[in-house]
Amino acid sequence: MDCFYYPALKTAARGESGALVTLDGPEAHHALHVLRMRSGQSLELFDGAGGWTTGVVRDVGKRALMIEIGSIEHIPPAACRIILATAIPKGDRFDWLVEKTTELGVDELIPLVTERSVVEPRATKLDRLRASVVAACKQSRRRHLLVIREPVSFAEFLSGSRSNQKAILADPQGTPWAPSLDGSPESSMLCAVGPEGGFSPAEVESACQAGFLLRTFGSSVLRVETAGVAYAAIAGLERIRRTPVTV
Numbered sequence: 001m002d003c004f005y006y007p008a009l010k011t012a013a014r015g016e017s018g019a020l021v022t023l024d025g026p027e028a029h030h031a032l033h034v035l036r037m038r039s040g041q042s043l044e045l046f047d048g049a050g051g052w053t054t055g056v057v058r059d060v061g062k063r064a065l066m067i068e069i070g071s072i073e074h075i076p077p078a079a080c081r082i083i084l085a086t087a088i089p090k091g092d093r094f095d096w097l098v099e100k101t102t103e104l105g106v107d108e109l110i111p112l113v114t115e116r117s118v119v120e121p122r123a124t125k126l127d128r129l130r131a132s133v134v135a136a137c138k139q140s141r142r143r144h145l146l147v148i149r150e151p152v153s154f155a156e157f158l159s160g161s162r163s164n165q166k167a168i169l170a171d172p173q174g175t176p177w178a179p180s181l182d183g184s185p186e187s188s189m190l191c192a193v194g195p196e197g198g199f200s201p202a203e204v205e206s207a208c209q210a211g212f213l214l215r216t217f218g219s220s221v222l223r224v225e226t227a228g229v230a231y232a233a234i235a236g237l238e239r240i241r242r243t244p245v246t247v
Contacts, residue, residue: 009047048145081188087195102136104232174214
């Protein structure tokens with residue numbers, strides 16, 4: 001069943017089952033001109049904030065579709081948030097990083113400007129990446145959008161509040177990360193990944209003074225996007241381990 005992003009889902013026709021909503025804009029263009037959807041076909045709608053529903057196409061126009069929705073379900077956000085603060089890799093490798101960390105369940109991505117950074121994304125680049133988050137959520141059936149923050153300097157990042165967070169700094173000289181030894185179900189996980197040249201010695205010292213733990217993901221020296229994905233995968237498994245099982 002094809003999935004479409006509809007951010008107004010909660011307010012659409014008061015969220016009543018059987019209500020009619022209009023899908024337009026880029027999502028409608030994809031449905032009409034790429035997927036060639038027709039009346040009677042079923043689909044899914046999600047709002048990026050945990051809300052989703054199934055629906056049936058009732059009318060097809062040139063630029064919009066009328067959809068009859070079912071009951072709206074809601075998936076609450078995870079108590080344990082996964083946050084990645086990362087320097088920006090060159091070229092399309094950042095696109096790949098955003099796509100894969102979205103699929104793996106990272107909740108928040110913070111672009112870092114460090115002493116050795118070679119890339120600082122423009123606003124237009126971030127807007128395009130936010131659109132790619134929607135596409136990755138649709139593909140992976142994720143119900144909450146990955147939030148991409150505005151770029152910040154490393155010093156500004158370190159000065160931010162980290163209440164109830166276990167913060168690590170990816171560093172080849174760190175100890176192996178064993179997340180199962182750290183944190184409760186409610187505490188969030190934060191990882192900072194440096195640029196290709198790594199964090200400067202001064203940045204590493206500042207991070208340690210701010211309470212960060214130096215951790216490595218293995219014996220190899222990883223590229224920026226590889227380290228980010230490795231963190232996302234390990235943290236995602238740890239979040240599953242921490243989540244209470246309901247019977």
